[in-house]
Amino acid sequence: MNRILLIEDSPTVRRLLISTLQRELDFTVDAAATLDEAMRVLSHPSVHYLAALVDLTLPDAMHGEAVPAVMAHDVPVIVLTASVSETKREQLIAQGVVDYIIKDSKGSLQYAVALLKQLYRHRSTSLLVVDDSVTSRNQTSALLQRWQFSVYEATDGYQAIHILAKHPDIRLVLTDFHMPGMTGLDLLKQLRERFDRQSLAVIGISAQNNRTLPALFIKHGANDFLHKPFAPEELLWRVSLTLEHLELFQEIRELAHRDPLTRLYNRRFLFEQGNRQYLANRLQRQHAVMVLDIDHFKRINDTWGHQIGDQMLCHFAALLRLAFPDDLIARLGGEEFCVLLWHCSPAQAIAKAQQFLAQLKTKPLTHSVAGDLFITTSAGVETMLHNSLDEALQAADRLLYQAKADGRDCVRYTQDMAPG
Numbered sequence: 345m346n347r348i349l350l351i352e353d354s355p356t357v358r359r360l361l362i363s364t365l366q367r368e369l370d371f372t373v374d375a376a377a378t379l380d381e382a383m384r385v386l387s388h389p390s391v392h393y394l395a396a397l398v399d400l401t402l403p404d405a406m407h408g409e410a411v412p413a414v415m416a417h418d419v420p421v422i423v424l425t426a427s428v429s430e431t432k433r434e435q436l437i438a439q440g441v442v443d444y445i446i447k448d449s450k451g452s453l454q455y456a457v458a459l460l461k462q463l464y465r466h467r468s469t470s471l472l473v474v475d476d477s478v479t480s481r482n483q484t485s486a487l488l489q490r491w492q493f494s495v496y497e498a499t500d501g502y503q504a505i506h507i508l509a510k511h512p513d514i515r516l517v518l519t520d521f522h523m524p525g526m527t528g529l530d531l532l533k534q535l536r537e538r539f540d541r542q543s544l545a546v547i548g549i550s551a552q553n554n555r556t557l558p559a560l561f562i563k564h565g566a567n568d569f570l571h572k573p574f575a576p577e578e579l580l581w582r583v584s585l586t587l588e589h590l591e592l593f594q595e596i597r598e599l600a601h602r603d604p605l606t607r608l609y610n611r612r613f614l615f616e617q618g619n620r621q622y623l624a625n626r627l628q629r630q631h632a633v634m635v636l637d638i639d640h641f642k643r644i645n646d647t648w649g650h651q652i653g654d655q656m657l658c659h660f661a662a663l664l665r666l667a668f669p670d671d672l673i674a675r676l677g678g679e680e681f682c683v684l685l686w687h688c689s690p691a692q693a694i695a696k697a698q699q700f701l702a703q704l705k706t707k708p709l710t711h712s713v714a715g716d717l718f719i720t721t722s723a724g725v726e727t728m729l730h731n732s733l734d735e736a737l738q739a740a741d742r743l744l745y746q747a748k749a750d751g752r753d754c755v756r757y758t759q760d761m762a763p764g
């Protein structure tokens with residue numbers, strides 16, 4: 345649904361907008377110069393638009409008639425205008441437009457791009473509005489829905505906690521301060537027991553003229569605070585920017601935890617997260633630590649070059665993902681990998697490792713120049729109980745060393761754990 349309808353009679357503005365939107369957003373833009381043309385475009389029921397950019401003065405719709413006409417087709421409208429008075433702005437917002445863009449500078453183009461980007465993202469984002477006042481809750485929800493968010497509503501803090509437990513997809517909570525039973529601040533304190541600022545954003549809202557309230561919210565872990573009444577545009581951008589921060593933080597966290605070549609987890613993540621999981625699962629004896637090292641990998645590099653070597657590492661990683669979809673897989677470095685297998689007996693873990701080695705022999709990397717490149721791997725599987733993941737890994741490494749010494753392309757494990 346990354347398709348935009350542009351209704352603008354000025355050829356210059358039209359050309360500029362089309363080229364900017366296509367370049368910056370990779371969106372398809374359908375353009376119309378008049379309302380009549382736009383109505384013909386909209387008469388195709390199979391075409392769905394993320395939004396329409398609508399000029400307020402068109403040759404056949406001089407007084408903004410295009411706005412309700414487009415909205416009647418359930419297409420969110422962003423108004424394009426040369427200027428906007430306060431009365432006009434209020435009229436447009438009351439009509440239910442998403443926003444308006446003043447066509448007077450390069451900054452406006454950038455604003456249009458940012459706005460459409462946000463709308464595109466919002467469609468997959470769920471928010472929760474917590475407010476005991478029906479009017480105020482409905483107003484906030486309606487605005488958020490206009491900007492394409494999925495909105496849940498709660499009448500108090502207790503209901504909010506219940507809804508959040510049922511819908512883990514909710515990314516942000518907008519909570520009023522003054523509510524009977526549990527205030528917005530109390531709700532925030534409870535939420536921060538379970539979610540940090542990066543996993544669930546909270547924006548406090550209040551109509552009270554209390555200067556310390558925003559500070560109190562922020563000190564207790566709110567991401568932002570809004571005073572009522574607020575301009576719809578302010579709500580939109582505060583919510584959008586908060587969500588953008590969340591996304592950026594998650595991207596950074598993801599980058600810090602992944603190996604850039606194979607996109608598998610890296611050593612650091614394995615020791616942080618894997619160790620936690622290892623200690624939690626340790627006593628159930630339903631786990632194993634497997635270390636794998638591709639055999640004679642240097643030969644691939646020496647014969648075919650590092651680029652094909654890299655492709656081989658990605659190919660190997662993809663096969664690991666397929667074979668161990670529910671387990672934690674990490675690249676330890678070079679051509680060495682680790683799989684933490686959960687919920688399987690020692691015998692099952694060893695059998696899975698042996699199956700993987702057998703599969704590897706039937707799944708070469710197919711390269712346009714080098715042809716089919718086959719590899720084998722050696723593996724050490726440690727199923728004994730250890731005090732930490734680090735100790736278990738060292739034991740798995742010793743078994744791997746044994747596999748290499750025994751001629752490679754084999755799995756070594758603690759003998760009394762043999763399958764069957």
Ligand SMILES: Nc1nc2c(ncn2[C@@H]2O[C@H](COP(=O)(O)OP(=O)(O)OP(=O)(O)O)[C@@H](O)[C@H]2O)c(=O)[nH]1
Pocket residue numbers: 605637638639640641642643645649650651652653654657677678679748752
């Ligand atoms: N292409 C590529 N090569 C890498 C990367 N990391 C390490 N290597 C290469 O992996 C090779 C590992 O060689 P060795 O440690 O001698 O091991 P091997 O040839 O696999 O032999 P055995 O492990 O004894 O079977 C070296 O040539 C490294 O340069 C990488 O990210 N990309």
